[in-house]
Amino acid sequence: MAGKKPSESSVESRYVLMPGHANPQGTAFGGVIMAWIDMIASMAAQRHCGKEVVTANIDSLSFKKPIRVGDHVVLKSCVNYAGRSSMEVGVRVIREDPYSAEQSIATTAHLTFVALGENKRPVGVAEILPETEDEKRRYGNAKLRVAARKELLRKMS
Numbered sequence: 001m002a003g004k005k006p007s008e009s010s011v012e013s014r015y016v017l018m019p020g021h022a023n024p025q026g027t028a029f030g031g032v033i034m035a036w037i038d039m040i041a042s043m044a045a046q047r048h049c050g051k052e053v054v055t056a057n058i059d060s061l062s063f064k065k066p067i068r069v070g071d072h073v074v075l076k077s078c079v080n081y082a083g084r085s086s087m088e089v090g091v092r093v094i095r096e097d098p099y100s101a102e103q104s105i106a107t108t109a110h111l112t113f114v115a116l117g118e119n120k121r122p123v124g125v126a127e128i129l130p131e132t133e134d135e136k137r138r139y140g141n142a143k144l145r146v147a148a149r150k151e152l153l154r155k156m157s
């Protein structure tokens with residue numbers, strides 16, 4: 001299977017944070033942001049492997065800055081690393097001021113998706129071919145996280 005560059009499957013989308021997405025304090029409700037993250041990450045994984053995917057794990061989720069009602073919300077996802085059937089996808093959620101367009105990173109997450117074949121069992125995916133310095137750094141860090149998770153599971157079992 002031919003390898004693919006992260007840029008071939010990366011996805012970007014935008015929302016406006018509406019009152020229905022907020023908590024009583026007028027800032028984003030975490031569950032809404034998590035749903036948007038899962039959605040955009042699964043799209044990148046699907047575009048990478050061209051198959052059905054399921055979320056296997058959310059490795060990290062950091063809410064760094066609040067997003068307020070009326071803010072523009074920019075989500076970016078790309079596949080950082082691919083194993084045999086699993087793919088680690090990184091997501092950045094950026095809060096953008098609707099008037100000045102000033103941006104700051106509000107949330108980051110790393111998720112693992114597994115590609116499924118027609119029998120609904122894990123199936124092989126293309127390897128990832130990082131090109132830019134950022135992609136190579138993300139690839140290296142993702143590889144460390146995958147190894148650390150496997151080591152933890154081994155120690156706990």
Ligand SMILES: CC(C)(COP(=O)(O)OP(=O)(O)OC[C@H]1O[C@@H](n2cnc3c(N)ncnc32)[C@H](O)[C@@H]1OP(=O)(O)O)[C@@H](O)C(=O)NCCC(=O)NCCS
Nearest residue numbers: 053054055056057082083084085086087112114121122149
């Ligand atoms: C994800 C799932 C298909 C894995 O099935 P499995 O029988 O454990 O598969 P395997 O042991 O063969 O592992 C397949 C791959 O998944 C990875 N994997 C399995 N569980 C994982 C977990 N909790 N976290 C990260 N990776 C995981 C394995 O490391 C392996 O990766 P590799 O092929 O790249 O080496 C299965 O656990 C499942 O269906 N989970 C429920 C998914 C779901 O309902 N998600 C929510 C809605 S989408």
